[in-house]
Amino acid sequence: MDIVKKATREGYGDALVKWADEFPDMVVLDADLAGSTKTGQFKKAHPERFVDCGVAEADMTGIAAGLATTGKIPVISSFAVFATGRNYDQIRNSVAYPRLNVKIGGTHAGVTVGEDGASHQALEDIALMRALPGMTVISPADYAESIVAVKAALEHNGPVYMRFGRAAVPVVTDKLPGYKFELGKGSIIKEGKDVSIFATGILVAAAIDAAEMLKDAGIDAEIINIATIKPLDRELVVNSARKTGMVVTAEEHSIIGGLGSAVCEALSEDAPTKVYRIGVRDEFGESGSAGDLIKKYGFDGQGVYETVRKFLGK
């Protein structure tokens, strides 16, 4: 089977154009990165519903809040590091606290932004957004899931953080039998009995690859795509952990505050289970090609495979 590779940010950009007619109140805002975040396509198709705020992420967030008070559905866009960090107080006080219907599109998340280096690699954006009351956090696995996840975010009344990446990654969800994106629900990609691997973003494709290799090593892994990190699909997480008794989380994010933390929080309360968190260990990233960085941090199939084997001691 040919594997198509496409960046999730492409899915974000295409989705905004695709759903524009269905959501006539949608207004897209950017902070001088329309070419990179892929909102440029929306700008071209609907210039009257596009606002370029210039390099002013804090102001962009406030403008979006003001637009939302009038019934618009503003979607703000920047690199994930600036879409959640530069404007954190604005998201907290002008969006989350008043529960305004603002969507935040953070592209270039994680280390795969690549050559730009640590200043541009958001590794704590999920943690920041997850801590805000009422904030929904989604992290699509691939291009196809990005398209449907953006629609679900637009249908949801309330603030949503949407996380996308720069690098082209395998498109996998459109080939899964019975797959359907639902906000707040995880999806079992492959059932297994020896270990549960909860993955999000680009780590989903890596986990699928790893499962094949693990099978050859006699390990039957359950692979679960957690596209909505908040609210977490607690039932799915707990049930799978109870079944396998061993859990691995995998995300292109710090091991502090992201998917790994969310899973540990749920399990520690409902089903204490040994967990290994694949992610960036409390450190900043560095410059390099996306491919080299994926290898360095063990974010490909081989990396996940090795980590899971080591964790299981098999």
Add this chain to the structure above:
Amino acid sequence: MTELELKKTAVKVRRGIIEGVYGAQAGHPGGSLSAADILTYLYFAEMKNLDPKDPKKKDRDRFVLSKGHAAPGLYAALANRGYFPVEDLKTLRHLGSYLQGHPNMNEVPGVDMSTGSLGQGISAAVGMAVAGKMDNASYRVYTMTGDGELQEGQLWEAAMFAGAHELDNLCVIVDNNNYQIDGAISEVCSPYPIDKKFEAFNFHVINIDGHDFSQMEKAFNEARETKGKPTAIIAKTTKGKDISYMEGQAGWHGKAPNKEQYDIAMQDLDKVEQAIG
């Protein structure tokens, strides 16, 4: 409303501010009292299509209190305008009260935007003005910032955007009472000259005495008639206005009066009321 009526209403608003911060034994009287006349003018003379029974009316003029700590002033104006009982002002900042320390648009009828973190309200007001332009709506958007708030970088991001996008449906009012918590604004980190700064950001700028209703009327009319530019009204005001021991005192930025001080404040307002006639 006549000037005489506005003056009388402003005294009621100031009484509400004192009731609120006294009842809370916390809050910000100084910057609420400096803003009281402007808030009175906005809610009783300037803003159009307001309906206290329908606070979210689509075509209403909007107001964002960017200096959110002046919530006692905003609440007192809204209560006197009929959005909620004046009696409730005493519950300000109490556990369980809808009158939170800083304005919450989901709790308080008539509050158009939640504010409190300085520099943010003006951006929300810009967003409302952008929406107005997109929808060809007739409403105008007003926002009030503090002068200490001018030190926030985001305020100038918003000003740059408003000027660049010619948002003539936006009016920014600077409550220039000259004091912030740490002292005189000129000593802490001077934002002067304020008018020249806004001019440089492509605003139409009007300097007024923020306690003179006839100057307000002229300025707000001029703002309404100004096309192709947002307007900034720089209102020179007195911090703690009309309360003898609070006037011009940075110490009354965020402090509540005790019983004795409460009585003096109310007597001060009695005198102001008598002087109006």
